[in-house]
Amino acid sequence: MRYRVRVAAAALSGLTLLAGLSGCGLTSGSPLVDDVHPGSVGQGEPLKGADITVASKEFTEQLILGAIMGIAFKAAGADVLDRTGIQGSIGAREAIKSGDADAMYDYTGTGWITYLGHSTPIPDPQEQWEAVRDADAKNGVTWLPKAALNNTYALAMNQANYKKYGTKTLSDVAALAEKDPGAVTLCVESEFANRADGLPGMEKKYGMKLPAKNITQMDTGIIYTQAAKGTCTYGEVFTTDGRIKAMHLTVMDDDKKFFPNYNASPVINSKALKKYPKMAEVIEPITKKLNNTVAQDLNSKVDVDGQDPHDVAKDWLVQEGFVKE
Incomplete structure (x- = not known):
């Protein structure tokens, strides 16, 4: 299993996907058919009538996070197209930026270093998120508040x-x-x-x-x-x-804060967020619940126990009371 796609590999696989994106757009994906209903999120179905495409990269954690987001939006009333599993960071990023996909979870360090081209990370995780949020706004991409989950x-x-x-x-x-x-x-x-x-x-x-x-x-x-x-x-x-x-x-704790912060954050195409602003309200409490312990547990269910990422995501959402079956 690969966790965070590094810059060179991401660029290579992303460029391959970009060729397809520029030619005919993203055409893969399938509608989410989960029979889920609002729990502590999505009450009143604030996304009823919304058509939302959710994306992710191809590795385990991303597949789980993409499913979490998609199922939450579905429970809130949206019609969700599942386009999780895009190969490479650059390809997934381009899908959000271009509007071929509306929303995904991404990582602050990836945004700062890989997408925005900075060589020096910001040690404080909140300041790192704020810097990415502010810099990427001009690209038509909105970074919602980050999770404690830090995949570094x-x-x-x-x-x-x-x-x-x-x-x-x-x-x-x-x-x-x-x-x-x-x-x-x-x-x-x-x-x-x-x-x-x-x-x-x-x-x-x-x-x-x-x-x-x-x-x-x-x-x-x-x-x-x-x-x-x-x-x-x-x-x-x-x-x-x-x-x-x-x-x-x-x-071992990185007590001098050397390694870059890679906090997971919901990343949404700004035009899509303007059209469906309730996406932010639905996903925020779920993001707050995500930390390294939760991520290790969910990732382990897939990579060690062999469970399906989508099932793991739905079980967790139900267990936490975010959605109901």
Whole structure:
């Protein structure tokens, strides 16, 4: 499973999709047929008569978030066209920007760095969201208030190593590396090992100097397995990945706020929001409920337990009382 699509990969896959978008528009998708009704959101069916197209990217978390949004709008009375699963960040972004889709969840860091072209992230998550919201308004895209859910990089370790070394923050990891250089071994992706907002930048920010022999590069999925086994003391992970919970990994706090914020936020085509302003009211309380713990749990149901993302999304909405079946 891929979590956040990186800039280069997103651009490549996005450009492929853009060729299709420019030629004939988005034509994929199917109407949502869920028999759902208002719970704590959508009372009075404020979106009755609205035709809304919901999009997402192709990875697990995005499929779940797209389904959450679509089902919520459906319960509020809208006719919803499901166009979730677009390949690549750029393609999904273009669908919203062009009006081929109306709404999706996206990430503040992706908006700031990938879409708007900034190289330096803003450490404070609220200020980062505000900067993206303000800058993207001129592109006809509205970023609604963000969730606590923050799908960013982290280092994580198994319980045995956590009990052995007791590190809780990346500053603790840096101190351990200085005290006992052999204790800090890392399993990371090759991209993370070489990008400025990955390992090199992290080492610089925290004053780490890890020898090359302590760093093993491998595919994402293997990292979680090897970290769980203790083959490496720390593995590079994404903070909302369901395997963190399933494999009982402990995540180190980025106490110096080095890694960019990737908070999930409802992103809506501004013309569509003007036409159907109640979309904001329907989705806001749901967004407030989304955090890393919720995301890990929902992602785990798909990636570990093999459940369908749409079913996971609907079950959660019903369980939380947002909608009724």
